[in-house]
Amino acid sequence: xxxVLVVEGxxxxxxxxxxxxxxVDGVSLELDRGEVLAVVGxxxxxxxxxxxxxxxLLPENVVLYDGRILLHDGGAEFDIVSMDEEALRRxxxxxxxxxxxxxxxxxxxxxxxxxxxxxxxxxxxxPDLDKRRGLAAAAEAIKSVGLPVSVLDMYPxxxxxxxxxxxxxxLALILRPLVVILDEPTSALDVITQANVIxxxxxxxxxxxxxxxxxxxxxxxxxxxxxAVMYAGKIVEIGPSDAVLTSPRHPYTGALLESTPTLRQDRxxxxxxxxxPSLIRPPPGCRFHPRCGHAMDICRSEEPPMVDxxxxxxxxxxxxxx
Amino acid sequence: xxxxxxxxxxxxxLLRLALALPTMxxxxxxxxxxxxxxxxxxxxxxxxxxxxxxxxxxxxxxxxLNKPLYVQYLDYIRGVFTGDLGRSFIDNRPVIxxxxxxxxxxxxxAVFSFLVSIAIGHALAFLAAYFxxxxxxxxxxxxxxxYILFIPFFGLALQxxxxxxxxxxxxxxxxxxxxxxxxxxxxxxxxAAISGDWPALVSALKHLALPSITLGIVISGVFTRFIRxxxxxxxxxxxxxxxxxxxxPRWRVLMRAYRAALVPTITMMGLQLALLLQGAVxxxxxxxxxxxxxxxxxxxxxLDYPTVQGVVIFxxxxxxxxxxxxxxxxxxxxxxxxxxxxx
Numbered sequence: 314x315x316x317v318l319v320v321e322g323x324x325x326x327x328x329x330x331x332x333x334x335x336x337v338d339g340v341s342l343e344l345d346r347g348e349v350l351a352v353v354g355x356x357x358x359x360x361x362x363x364x365x366x367x368x369x370l371l372p373e374n375v376v377l378y379d380g381r382i383l384l385h386d387g388g389a390e391f392d393i394v395s396m397d398e399e400a401l402r403r404x405x406x407x408x409x410x411x412x413x414x415x416x417x418x419x420x421x422x423x424x425x426x427x428x429x430x431x432x433x434x435x436x437x438x439x440p441d442l443d444k445r446r447g448l449a450a451a452a453e454a455i456k457s458v459g460l461p462v463s464v465l466d467m468y469p470x471x472x473x474x475x476x477x478x479x480x481x482x483x484l485a486l487i488l489r490p491l492v493v494i495l496d497e498p499t500s501a502l503d504v505i506t507q508a509n510v511i512x513x514x515x516x517x518x519x520x521x522x523x524x525x526x527x528x529x530x531x532x533x534x535x536x537x538x539x540x541a542v543m544y545a546g547k548i549v550e551i552g553p554s555d556a557v558l559t560s561p562r563h564p565y566t567g568a569l570l571e572s573t574p575t576l577r578q579d580r581x582x583x584x585x586x587x588x589x590p591s592l593i594r595p596p597p598g599c600r601f602h603p604r605c606g607h608a609m610d611i612c613r614s615e616e617p618p619m620v621d622x623x624x625x626x627x628x629x630x631x632x633x634x635x
Numbered sequence: 636x637x638x639x640x641x642x643x644x645x646x647x648x649l650l651r652l653a654l655a656l657p658t659m660x661x662x663x664x665x666x667x668x669x670x671x672x673x674x675x676x677x678x679x680x681x682x683x684x685x686x687x688x689x690x691x692x693x694x695x696x697x698x699x700l701n702k703p704l705y706v707q708y709l710d711y712i713r714g715v716f717t718g719d720l721g722r723s724f725i726d727n728r729p730v731i732x733x734x735x736x737x738x739x740x741x742x743x744x745a746v747f748s749f750l751v752s753i754a755i756g757h758a759l760a761f762l763a764a765y766f767x768x769x770x771x772x773x774x775x776x777x778x779x780x781x782y783i784l785f786i787p788f789f790g791l792a793l794q795x796x797x798x799x800x801x802x803x804x805x806x807x808x809x810x811x812x813x814x815x816x817x818x819x820x821x822x823x824x825x826x827a828a829i830s831g832d833w834p835a836l837v838s839a840l841k842h843l844a845l846p847s848i849t850l851g852i853v854i855s856g857v858f859t860r861f862i863r864x865x866x867x868x869x870x871x872x873x874x875x876x877x878x879x880x881x882x883x884p885r886w887r888v889l890m891r892a893y894r895a896a897l898v899p900t901i902t903m904m905g906l907q908l909a910l911l912l913q914g915a916v917x918x919x920x921x922x923x924x925x926x927x928x929x930x931x932x933x934x935x936x937x938l939d940y941p942t943v944q945g946v947v948i949f950x951x952x953x954x955x956x957x958x959x960x961x962x963x964x965x966x967x968x969x970x971x972x973x974x975x976x977x978x
Contacts, residue, residue, distance in 0.1 A: 368880055370876060370879060370880055401882075402882040402883075402884065403882065405882075406879075406880060406881060406882035407880065407881040407882045408882065411880070411881070412880050414873060414876065414877065414880075416873045418873075419872060419873035419874060420873045420874055420876070420877045421874055421877070422874045422877075422878075422891060422895065423874065423895055423971075424894055424895050424897070424968075424969065424970055426970075433883075433891075434877075434878070434881040434882075434883070437881065437882055437883055437884075437887075438882065468970045468971070470970075470971055481877075484877075484881075
């Protein structure tokens with residue numbers, strides 16, 4: 314079976330004043346059916362932009378958006394980058410790809426009940442459902458994320474942050490899409506609620522393909538089948554979670570892991586020197602070289618290619634070539 | 636403070652009315668004093684300076700103008716609170732009767748101007764928010780121009796074009812004399828429609844056209860800008876991204892943005908309605924529209940104290956009622972108010 318989603322050479326640049334921000338700069342990845350792929354990276358690595366780019370939710374000041382995003386559904390193939398706006402709206406958005414936004418706090422219409430809000434979106438893609446059946450479907454979805462049906466009659470200001478996050482997850486799943494993009498689904502929640510949402514996400518594994526965008530390596534290791542590490546608009550390493558976490562091949566991945574606290578080992582926490590590079594003027598060559606302890610001459614001038622380092626495990630580093 | 640979410644609507648209305656009392660008292664006092672400061676004697680203004688002094692003295696006693704100022708003031712306040720606005724110096728009719736004669740004309744003008752401005756404001760704001768860029772720039776320019784238009788001048792221009800050159804529309808008055816519909820509500824359009832008097836209805840609408848378009852356009856500047864700004868601001872919010880991601884058509888996303896910004900929009904429209912009454916004074920005089928505004932202006936010239944004071948109180952009452960109505964409509968529109976909880 315072909316992968317459900319294939320991203321090839323995706324670029325998203327947008328203008329900021331006179332500068333161009335290269336938020337996503339040539340990203341390629343594949344997502345299999347039922348698979349969970351975590352995209353991890355620091356703030357400003359372009360991982361959220363990647364999520365928006367896959368949904369084709371572009372900022373108003375976009376200056377470049379190209380590459381290919383192929384979505385396979387049975388025999389049908391959609392190229393999200395180039396397809397017609399109306400077809401995208403009708404055939405892809407929410408029906409085949411949905412998204413749980415980072416700011417779920419404000420992602421719900423403030424002057425609608427949850428029921429009306431969900432039904433308004435369902436009706437757009439399922440005109441066959443009348444209000445009664447639409448609300449019944451909404452009730453079903455709400456129950457599946459562990460919320461009481463009475464939530465449907467409530468307004469977002471009457472819900473807690475965790476409840477809103479669950480509502481958004483229910484909404485993202487209600488049309489049974491092929492792919493759900495989850496942008497930092499737990500970052501705004503307290504620890505207990507985080508745990509709840511994480512176990513909810515775990516229970517959904519397998520039914521739907523997920524792209525989990527997070528800075529939280531622990532979350533990624535818990536849920537993801539594969540992990541992609543993003544740095545300055547590019548993917549620097551991608552592979553099965555175990556492989557990436559236990560034997561990282563890119564120095565950045567290694568540094569990222571060493572800066573993550575763990576309960577199992579007693580070791581000093583290190584931090585990565587320097588700062589996330591500017592997406593406006595990224596360093597030449599390998600973008601990580603100014604912060605890399607292993608940097609060589611070639612790293613400063615030439616961009617390293619992706620090389621296979623294990624089964625399904627690839628990384629972009631000159632160290633792996635020599 | 637006075638917050639609607641803490642109490643029942645009825646209690647809220649009563650409290651709002653009670654709180655309006657000091658405002659009215661202050662306004663009454665100010666108007667009372669200003670009228671007395673204006674040079675001239677109302678009795679002389681009424682009967683002329685050549686009238687015999689005994690006659691003038693007699694009239695002064697009749698109207699109570701011979702009493703000390705503070706007695707006049709207290710008498711007047713007492714009258715107002717017992718529902719007696721006094722009698723006009725000019726026609727000796729109860730002031731309230733003069734007001735009621737003129738009020739329907741003002742209501743008719745205000746309502747039609749309001750409709751014109753709401754229609755223009757919404758249409759342009761939606762166009763601006765939908766297309767943005769050039770359309771948006773043009774709409775914003777329109778809003779500013781409309782806002783700074785001077786009613787007598789703009790009205791005169793419309794009178795010249797549509798009344799004098801093109802001869803499409805009458806330039807003054809409420810209706811062609813002789814066509815007045817039977818008195819039911821006092822609103823010619825409504826009365827003519829109820830009694831099926833088509834010539835009267837057509838004539839009334841034609842007479843309404845120029846004044847209500849003049850005033851409507853001027854008020855529409857604020858509407859347009861306000862609704863446009865609110866929508867553009869709301870369109871940047873996260874729930875709009877949800878709707879876009881969910882595949883709602885652009886115009887439906889726009890409707891949701893409008894809906895979310897409805898409470899401030901209604902509040903603003905209510906405030907504009909009060910402003911409309913003020914603009915109506917200028918419009919009425921420009922188009923010889925026999926409403927409260929022209930009444931006020933006529934009677935100020937004659938120093939008809941009771942009528943001028945009465946009209947001012949009446950305006951204040953209208954504004955108070957509009958504000959209460961706005962709050963009640965918002966109560967129906969905003970779930971956060973309705974549920975009595977703020978986040």
